[in-house]
Amino acid sequence: MENFYKWDKEFSKQNLYEFNHSENGLLWLKVRAVCRTKQLQEFLEDNGLTLVSTKIADKNIELFEKLESMPDAMQRLDAYLNERNHEWYEVMNVDEEKLKEDLYRVKHYEWGGDQNNSLDRYLVGRYVKLISRYDELLARQNKIAENAWNYVQASWYNNWTSYLIESLFKRHRKVVSAVGEIKSVDFFLDGFPIDLKVTFFPNQFMAERLKAKLGNDELVWLRRESKKVGVITDKQQSKAQQMYVLSEKLKEKGEVGILNELNAMRKEVLLDAQKNPMELAKWLYMNQGEMRFGAENRLFLVLVDMADVSQSWKMKRAFSLIAPKVKSYLDSFNEDFLKEIDFEFKGKSYKSLADVMFVVKN
Numbered sequence: 001m002e003n004f005y006k007w008d009k010e011f012s013k014q015n016l017y018e019f020n021h022s023e024n025g026l027l028w029l030k031v032r033a034v035c036r037t038k039q040l041q042e043f044l045e046d047n048g049l050t051l052v053s054t055k056i057a058d059k060n061i062e063l064f065e066k067l068e069s070m071p072d073a074m075q076r077l078d079a080y081l082n083e084r085n086h087e088w089y090e091v092m093n094v095d096e097e098k099l100k101e102d103l104y105r106v107k108h109y110e111w112g113g114d115q116n117n118s119l120d121r122y123l124v125g126r127y128v129k130l131i132s133r134y135d136e137l138l139a140r141q142n143k144i145a146e147n148a149w150n151y152v153q154a155s156w157y158n159n160w161t162s163y164l165i166e167s168l169f170k171r172h173r174k175v176v177s178a179v180g181e182i183k184s185v186d187f188f189l190d191g192f193p194i195d196l197k198v199t200f201f202p203n204q205f206m207a208e209r210l211k212a213k214l215g216n217d218e219l220v221w222l223r224r225e226s227k228k229v230g231v232i233t234d235k236q237q238s239k240a241q242q243m244y245v246l247s248e249k250l251k252e253k254g255e256v257g258i259l260n261e262l263n264a265m266r267k268e269v270l271l272d273a274q275k276n277p278m279e280l281a282k283w284l285y286m287n288q289g290e291m292r293f294g295a296e297n298r299l300f301l302v303l304v305d306m307a308d309v310s311q312s313w314k315m316k317r318a319f320s321l322i323a324p325k326v327k328s329y330l331d332s333f334n335e336d337f338l339k340e341i342d343f344e345f346k347g348k349s350y351k352s353l354a355d356v357m358f359v360v361k362n
Helices: 004-010 025-032 039-045 056-068 071-092 094-103 119-128 135-138 141-170 203-214 220-229 239-252 258-277 276-287 309-317 318-334
Strands: 175-177 186-190 194-202 298-305 339-345 349-362
Touching: 004 025, 004 056, 004 349, 025 056, 025 186, 039 071, 039 194, 056 071, 056 094, 071 175, 094 141, 119 141, 119 220, 135 141, 141 175, 141 194, 141 318, 194 309, 203 220, 203 258, 203 276, 220 239, 220 258, 239 258, 258 276, 258 349, 276 298, 276 339, 276 349, 298 309, 298 318, 309 318, 318 349
Parallel strands: 194 298, 298 349
Antiparallel strands: 175 186, 186 194, 339 349
């Protein structure tokens, strides 16, 4: 029981680095992957095992201690997890080829509100608590419906693109899926517990690195260079709108050299990140949202459309680009791919293993 509580404590403290290179720690994680009532019963039946405990929490402890003494425990767990992973795809009964085609029917990617709040919080904050007159609320009916639809569509797109991308990993021979949906672990890659993070090239990271190269904020630089050729914009507009207006006016005047220079700088930032991926990985750990904080091993799959960064959301359905990259990465994977990262978050120090994969459309 001592080992069980040791690993339970490390997991609770977000000290997942300790699980690396530890067979006992890996065993604890995989037992956790079968800890739900139905899965636990299936695993016991498949392996001819019985437990005397009656409470699910006690059963997990008992199973872990029983498996500790079995030399083939890891093989038994892997066999179960692999089998159930394949069964899961059958149960889902998803027509993946049809799904891939349907994803192209999404023509715009807008959140109903913002990505940080649930839809109900956004609607309550924007409409319920601010509008006291029913006629005014009724007048916003179409806008409310539009917000709800945008939220559902963007969430649907994210859910199913993530499903398909994760499937590329989980069906590979080197990968064992954590079918029990362990918090902080999507799958085990050659024995390493991994949390897959599919993300776009972060705007804030780009802005910070561009500022260092340009000597100014991107918008300040663009306004200054545009003014030199007689192009100005309303500073009261949002940053996105100013960037758009200046870009369009520069194109109209044939002053694309300024835009080309800016795009060249953006590509430099991306190339620098590809040459020094751990710098980006550390930044991503340190700048994650507090509500979803994690210090687990992470494999970041970074998607970016360099022709138009604002359209990078479309890269999540670009499986003709993603699939070969994933296969090549997994085929050649070895433990040296994962690099050690030390970082701080809210005043606490953490250590993790991570790697970064880039899928770039030029």
